[in-house]
Amino acid sequence: YREKLGYVVKFDINGYTGRLYLGNIGREYVERIVSIINEKGFEVENVKVYEKIIPPPPPYTTDTLLSDASNFLTFSASKTMSIAQTLFELGFITYHRTDSTRVSPIGIAIAREVLSRAGMIQQFTPRTWDRAIEGENAHEAIRPTNPYTPDELIEMAVRGEVGIIVNIGKEHIKLYDLIFRRFIASQMSHAKIRFMSATLKIDRYSVDVEVPVEIIEEGFTKVYRIVYLFPQLKELLNVGSIKPSSITVTKGSDRGLYRVSDLIRLLKEHGIGRPSTYAKAIDNNIRHGYIILSKRKKVAIPTKLGIEVSDIIREHFENIVGANATRDLEKLIDYVEEGSMEIYEALNRIKSVVDAIQSATSIQSLAGLNTSTDLALITSAQ
Template sequence: SEISSILGISASQVMKVLQELFEFGLITYHRTDSVRVSDAGIKVAREYLSEKLGESWDKFFEGRVWGVGGAHECIRPTRPIDAETLRELISEGVIEIPRRLHNTHFRVYDIIFRRFIASQMSKALVRKRSVEFRVEVITGDSRHFELPPISKEIISEVVFDRFNKVLKSLRVYQVPDDGLYSSEGSDFKYYVESVYEVPLHTEASVVRTMKERGIGRPSTYAKIVETILKRRYAFSKRRGELIPSLLGREVYNYLTEKYARLVSEERTRVLESKMSSVESDDSLYNDLLRELYEELRTNELLGVTGYEL
């Protein structure tokens, strides 16, 4: 969902690009939400930083595993090669790829590479300051009013960049030494906007919400959104917002009225948990299948009844 938001492309497009990067051997398995880093992954980060930073690399490197167990590790690059170098090596024929990579491939790879390398670097040291914004407004018809003050903590200086040397995610604001700043005559535009109690979802926010609520898995996030759009349960606007269709609402109402227990978020979370339990060998899959079969039989959702497990 983060890549989708950054690049402004759909979740299905992101998954397609990730699938191709994986098939080309440039990244590890991508249909996972694991954060675990293998020894091989830590080695990739160590080699890259030692080559790029020279003798001072060990001041920046802080190898981390981040998690334990699981069938897969985190999504990461398979080699200590950044996006710029990868583009050059492919152009020179040093690295051969079955199909031509487009700019989107390199942009997605760059996000993955920077985020992973940063995760293996030491923390940045910054100075922060608390600031308060006060604005007095004079309108064109000479009316005066003051906007409510806004307090915010900002970064005024990066003392040691460390992980930010690669990720470049810290935003620094310049603050006067005396802590005071004033500006007169600045132009302000006043916008009147429609405010919705629940803002419209985008594909990225749908995926993010599913993650937060424990619905679905990395291998199904994009497919779920793709299916919703394909069946016209919702439509995507030009700016990416999703609008539920009449058909989508009717299907939702029918399922929640007739099978509320089976399609609830809580039921989905419980089922995901049980599947994970089977995957980690904490429970037997036969027990789970029997439970699901009985549930479907009770709700008369089986095409053939009377079959016993």
């Protein structure tokens, strides 16, 4: 992010907000670019219209629930897990700490009933998503445990039929609604959507635009809308240039800052943490003052302290507490759980790493340690 700081032009075209990165150039040149856009607009090239078949997303796992709750509801990771815990304890959703997208026959029956009552049985397309393998995916995906719609849940709360142990509030309903819609969508037919793409050019810069402009077949989007339509941009089909309704110039980067949803996705992709620890990992970074979250978009902004600590770790301790070392330690735990390694052997390997750290006499000698080698995980995996 810091390496690519420069000028950014943000513009609005008929409700579509775009972003053009200019880079670290002179202010006079930036003003010239803005002047051309105001006078002549963007040149419009390579306009295409096409259709896409969009399959429904799978039901939620912990990481995808945390991501969507952050993006759509602006909930923090810890808040989402706390509310989900309450919904689980009250028996409204399945276990919320899971990596599985599997749907049981009971879950499929619930979706069938909901769609049948809503007059949408023709959209019902049952899916199990994935099957449990021995030792894996013991849990199901996160889904409703009963065919209660969010409105029915509200009525039950008003009548005092739920919320006796804890108060059921608006935030519980919002999260339940998110889980409910995502799950029902996962058991519905695909959607067919018309898209339009174009290239907007100005001087030596260009930005590619791709937007959905029309839903041809609703499918699952009838209950779970994941696209925002821009039918007004069909205007690009008939023009050689177009002027934005507003332009602002700011300092920014061509690499956006991570959102909470991005951080959770990266944790999962790098094999770090478990569904039960994703929220804790984010909260710990906030609590230690390494990052702060913007209020509106929940963008993770690194603090000066966080940057300094990260730089020190990368320079001196990457082999001890870096991403690879953390992932390898978790693999070691997995081997014990699977029965492919005795716990005493695992403890001895961990102890050898700890002993090496304790006996190190300088930062340089610490930097020379490699926990992955000492744990010998590659050999163990074979």
